[in-house]
Amino acid sequence: MLNQQTIDQLRALKLTGLLEAWEQQREQPQTHDLSFDERFALLVEREVLHRENRRLARLLKAAKLRVNACVEDIDYHHPRGLEKARMAALASGDWIRQSLNLCITGPTGCGKTWLACALGNQACRQGLSVRYLRLPTLFEQLRIAHGDGSYPRLMNQLLKMDLLILDDWGLQKLTAAQRQDLMEVIEDRHGRRSTLIASQLPTEHWHDYIGEATLADAILDRLLHAAHRLELRGESMRKLAAGLTDRDRPE
Structure with missing residues (x-):
């Protein structure tokens, strides 16, 4: 009893x-x-x-991470420009606690999304809040939020995330409304929370991608100032995983 x-x-x-x-x-x-x-x-x-x-x-x-990845499984054998010491520093999460940003760029298939999700997973394991979004999905959510009156709530939810991962940055030119929304998101988080950008577009082309010079200057100043950068290179890992190289492919 x-x-x-x-x-x-x-x-x-x-x-x-x-x-x-x-x-x-x-x-x-x-x-x-x-x-x-x-x-x-x-x-x-x-x-x-x-x-x-x-x-x-x-x-x-x-977090809704796109892939199940963890930093312990990072492949350093494939020549992508990854350094173990630097990845260990990023995996520590100090940059997130310091409200710094991270930009991962490189060609299609080099593992940008996988690495972003691995760092997101690591942040969760350290008790930090994370949200993964493809940039087109974010713009669609913001468009709907403007229409149904939920925009302030959505912006508040984004601001609360210790790490916001924005994938597929630079796929298509931005509209005026998207530029303004992006500015608001980046401005809200600047100096208070961390943002991770994954893009196949090199950072030197981001100004043209955003489009309007004044807003592009403002967004990139907040996003890239003191940000960590990983510039990946090399052949697609998807292609290598399939056992193919450029030489193996039919012309």
Whole structure:
């Protein structure tokens, strides 16, 4: 009776990890040789781990990362210009906590999206909030938000993200409305949150991509000033994964 009352109280307090550990201890006689303090420490450790795992699951679900990638699986054998020391520094997340930006550029298939998602996954594991969006998707969400009155709420949601990943930057010319929306997003986050841009368009062409000189200057000043940059190079990893090279392809 006493055990059931304790179980009910632990469930009411949402101490699920502690409850599971306690039930395991009751079923494992060897734990009875431990002192009370040792057994209690194990219970608390299990509850902390349970909460950390639940938090990570929530953060990853909210991040909506495009691919399941982690920094431990980064391929350094393929010649893309990646340096282990630099990637380790980025994986530490210090740049995110310092509200700095990161720009990953390179040709199609060199792993920009994968690396962006790996760094996003790492940030989630460090307890930071992340949101992945393709830039065309962001513009569509902002367009709809202008129409239904949810624009302030959407902008507030974007601002709260410790790391905002914007993929497929530079696919097509921006409209005047898109330039203004982009300016508002970048301005809101400037100096307060981090933004990661993934693009096959080299940064020297971003000014032309944005289009209007005054807004382009303002956006790029906020986005690129003191930003980290990864300029990838080399042959497409998708092509190599398929066992093909330029020489193997039919003319």
